[in-house]
Amino acid sequence: MVRFLGGLVGLFFSGMLLLSFLWGAVAYVSAPPAKTVESAFHEHPKKVSWSFNGPLGHYDKAQLQRGFQVYSEVCSACHSLKQVAFRSLSDLGYSEAEIKAIAKARQVPDVDPKTGEMSTRPGLPADHFPLVYPNDVAARAANNNAPPPDLSLRAKARHDGPNSIHSLLTGYTPHPAELLKKFPDAKTPEGLHYNPYFANLNLAMAPPLTAEGQVTYGEGQPKPTVDQMAQDVSAFLMWAAEPKLEARKSTGVAVLFFLIIATVLAYMSYQNIWSTKEH
Amino acid sequence: MSFPWAEHYTPKHPLMKWVDEKLPLPRFVYNAVGGGYEVPRNLNYFWNFGVLAGMALTVQLITGIILAMHYAANAGVAFDSVEHIMRDVNSGWMLRYAHANGASLFFIVVYIHIFRGLFYGSYKAPREMVWLLGVVIFLLMMATAFMGYVLPWGQMSFWGAQVITGLFEAIPVVGTPIKTWLLGGFAPGNASLNRFFSLHYLLPFVIAGVIILHIWALHIPGSSNPTGVEVKGPQDTVPFHPYYTAKDGFGVGVFAIVFALLVFFGPNLLGHPDNYIAANPMSTPAHIVPEWYFWPFYAILRAFTMDLTIPFTGIVLIPAKLLGVLAMFASILLLLVLPWIDTSPVRSGTYRPLFKKFFALLVVDVFVLGYCGGAPAEEPYVMISQIAAAYYFAHFLIILPIIASIERPLPLPGSITEAVLAKSKHKGEGEALPGMGSDLQPTGHA
Numbered sequence: 001m002v003r004f005l006g007g008l009v010g011l012f013f014s015g016m017l018l019l020s021f022l023w024g025a026v027a028y029v030s031a032p033p034a035k036t037v038e039s040a041f042h043e044h045p046k047k048v049s050w051s052f053n054g055p056l057g058h059y060d061k062a063q064l065q066r067g068f069q070v071y072s073e074v075c076s077a078c079h080s081l082k083q084v085a086f087r088s089l090s091d092l093g094y095s096e097a098e099i100k101a102i103a104k105a106r107q108v109p110d111v112d113p114k115t116g117e118m119s120t121r122p123g124l125p126a127d128h129f130p131l132v133y134p135n136d137v138a139a140r141a142a143n144n145n146a147p148p149p150d151l152s153l154r155a156k157a158r159h160d161g162p163n164s165i166h167s168l169l170t171g172y173t174p175h176p177a178e179l180l181k182k183f184p185d186a187k188t189p190e191g192l193h194y195n196p197y198f199a200n201l202n203l204a205m206a207p208p209l210t211a212e213g214q215v216t217y218g219e220g221q222p223k224p225t226v227d228q229m230a231q232d233v234s235a236f237l238m239w240a241a242e243p244k245l246e247a248r249k250s251t252g253v254a255v256l257f258f259l260i261i262a263t264v265l266a267y268m269s270y271q272n273i274w275s276t277k278e279h
Numbered sequence: 280m281s282f283p284w285a286e287h288y289t290p291k292h293p294l295m296k297w298v299d300e301k302l303p304l305p306r307f308v309y310n311a312v313g314g315g316y317e318v319p320r321n322l323n324y325f326w327n328f329g330v331l332a333g334m335a336l337t338v339q340l341i342t343g344i345i346l347a348m349h350y351a352a353n354a355g356v357a358f359d360s361v362e363h364i365m366r367d368v369n370s371g372w373m374l375r376y377a378h379a380n381g382a383s384l385f386f387i388v389v390y391i392h393i394f395r396g397l398f399y400g401s402y403k404a405p406r407e408m409v410w411l412l413g414v415v416i417f418l419l420m421m422a423t424a425f426m427g428y429v430l431p432w433g434q435m436s437f438w439g440a441q442v443i444t445g446l447f448e449a450i451p452v453v454g455t456p457i458k459t460w461l462l463g464g465f466a467p468g469n470a471s472l473n474r475f476f477s478l479h480y481l482l483p484f485v486i487a488g489v490i491i492l493h494i495w496a497l498h499i500p501g502s503s504n505p506t507g508v509e510v511k512g513p514q515d516t517v518p519f520h521p522y523y524t525a526k527d528g529f530g531v532g533v534f535a536i537v538f539a540l541l542v543f544f545g546p547n548l549l550g551h552p553d554n555y556i557a558a559n560p561m562s563t564p565a566h567i568v569p570e571w572y573f574w575p576f577y578a579i580l581r582a583f584t585m586d587l588t589i590p591f592t593g594i595v596l597i598p599a600k601l602l603g604v605l606a607m608f609a610s611i612l613l614l615l616v617l618p619w620i621d622t623s624p625v626r627s628g629t630y631r632p633l634f635k636k637f638f639a640l641l642v643v644d645v646f647v648l649g650y651c652g653g654a655p656a657e658e659p660y661v662m663i664s665q666i667a668a669a670y671y672f673a674h675f676l677i678i679l680p681i682i683a684s685i686e687r688p689l690p691l692p693g694s695i696t697e698a699v700l701a702k703s704k705h706k707g708e709g710e711a712l713p714g715m716g717s718d719l720q721p722t723g724h725a
Binding site for chain 1: 320321322359362365366367372373376517521522525526528529531532533535536539540542543544546547552553555556565582583584585587599602606609613616619620622657658659661662665666668669670672673675676677680699700703
């Protein structure tokens with residue numbers, strides 16, 4: 001009885017699936033789905049060889065500092081970094097005094113201790129980076145209805161995070177003529193910017209890094225080309241998203257070292273105990 | 280259960296004697312996983328995965344309880360509290376990555392455990408109850424994992440909750456009220472997050488309880504083995520401790536290495552990047568997918584693209600969405616009747632030439648389903664998943680009973696020991712035989 005009913009259920013589901021398949025196959029053959037402009041022109045991020053790649057990778061502090069400089073002077077005009085506290089900038093090699101100065105230069109919201117009114121005060125190392133806009137509505141209003149996303153986790157919130165940031169920042173190109181030939185309706189709308197590394201090709205953000213030397217790097221640092229600045233800020237955002245990366249990898253090496261020895265010992269005792277038993 | 284030749288627990292120390300009289304817990308443990316549990320001597324590495332699943336649950340319980348000390352189940356702050364764990368809690372990043380990847384590893388281990396059972400016929404009499412309880416554990420795991428994935432309140436959390444609870448809307452008449460009741464609102468919100476957290480904390484303990492029943496039911500007939508031939512005498516078994524504790528110790532070591540590789544060197548490999556974006560009800564992700572361990576079932580759900588209609592009238596009997604939901608549940612629930620569908624008296628796939636071929640096809644089929652479930656709902660993935668899902672149902676509900684009645688199994692070994700000795704002779708290890716003579720009891724197989 002169970003087998004009979006089971007067989008009927010199996011026939012029903014498999015039959016419906018095969019019918020659906022035939023239906024879909026007929027539709028597929030008679031009217032193949034048109035290629036979308038995104039699938040034709042979207043590009044995968046370019047690979048950069050980051051210092052933090054690989055099992056022993058670590059952050060390059062000088063690069064993170066340069067990236068922080070790019071973030072502060074360019075990105076932070078629109079993008080917040082709300083998960084990051086000033087105190088954690090010590091990871092980048094800044095001294096306590098430098099961190100105090102960085103925090104102090106930014107106004108954070110607080111309650112006025114005398115009047116109880118909402119006000120702002122200079123930041124302290126314990127504060128997080130303040131929001132750029134007080135709320136989402138303000139962010140939309142100031143940016144043509146495209147609120148700039150918070151960047152704290154941006155490097156983990158896309159596939160191939162740091163590469164995707166670098167490619168996006170350096171990927172702005174003029175609209176390819178070929179694209180309009182193939183997809184006449186896919187004109188980049190007014191106020192948007194063509195970028196093949198962006199999922200739907202048209203991005204609200206104007207190219208933020210446009211000229212060499214836009215940010216002045218200190219003595220002994222590489223030349224601030226657009227590509228260099230994009231790499232530096234991508235590395236900085238990777239740190240912002242994954243500040244414990246170095247601790248994670250070094251702990252991992254120690255854990256693996258321990259586990260491999262323990263497993264070899266476990267294997268040997270397993271062999272030893274079973275040595276007189278055929279199995 | 281106990282074979283007559285199993286060792287008995289004899290406390291030596293006066294304190295242990297005293298404890299044994301008042302509460303025979305050490306005796307219970309000894310008989311369950313100690314020297315008092317006799318186990319077939321020929322288990323292969325696939326038999327490690329039950330213990331590994333127990334390990335995985337333990338890791339989830341420990342990391343989860345500590346995470347709950349720092350997590351805040353409130354839609355306003357849940358996302359930020361997870362980031363607080365990642366950045367400010369001592370070793371919080373390790374706990375969270377261990378918990379997130381531990382869930383994946385738990386499913387990997389359990390899937391291998393299930394397929395071990397499918398291949399070696401572990402679901403057959405007299406172990407049906409073990410199998411049924413296993414399916415219950417699997418269902419509880421799926422519910423727990425789904426609710427756990429909602430807790431970080433990222434984009435995939437929110438939209439995953441929306442899609443999965445939305446499945447219930449396919450049920451006619453009562454569907455929408457059920458969805459509203461499950462979520463505590465018309466869309467995922469604070470009420471949903473709170474109840475999911477509460478249940479996510481509760482269900483693992485329910486799982487632990489059902490695992491005790493699972494092991495209890497297993498100990499009545501005793502463990503199965505790769506030949507599928509029942510234990511015939513003392514020469515066929517070894518005590519669980521030290522033989523299988525030692526072997527499981529090695530298995531746990533390998534498991535821990537794989538786990539460490541994931542947690543420390545690729546903690547986000549198995550996750551979806553969109554869950555690092557805070558939940559936003561106003562913005563739907565381009566393509567909503569569940570965690571990888573649900574992909575095969577998600578593929579089955581989406582494979583149904585055609586309503587069941589009365590031909591030429593246009594009257595819809597069952598809409599495609601409802602068919603998909605029914606099929607998805609059926610794909611798991613059919614495992615509950617498996618012991619009565621596969622009537623072949625031979626347990627182990629090793630001796631079932633025809634079954635073996637179809638089993639290999641099923642394994643490939645499930646991987647194909649998994650791949651399609653993770654891919655966007657476009658062609659050709661939908662068509663591939665339709666064929667794969669059709670095979671899935673046909674395999675269990677049509678092909679297995681047919682194989683059982685037409686297959687001519689290979690001759691079975693007379694006993695476990697005979698199979699073991701034949702194997703070692705085959706390997707040319709005959710010269711090792713004298714050394715193990717002490718182990719062979721003078722019982723009549725020789």
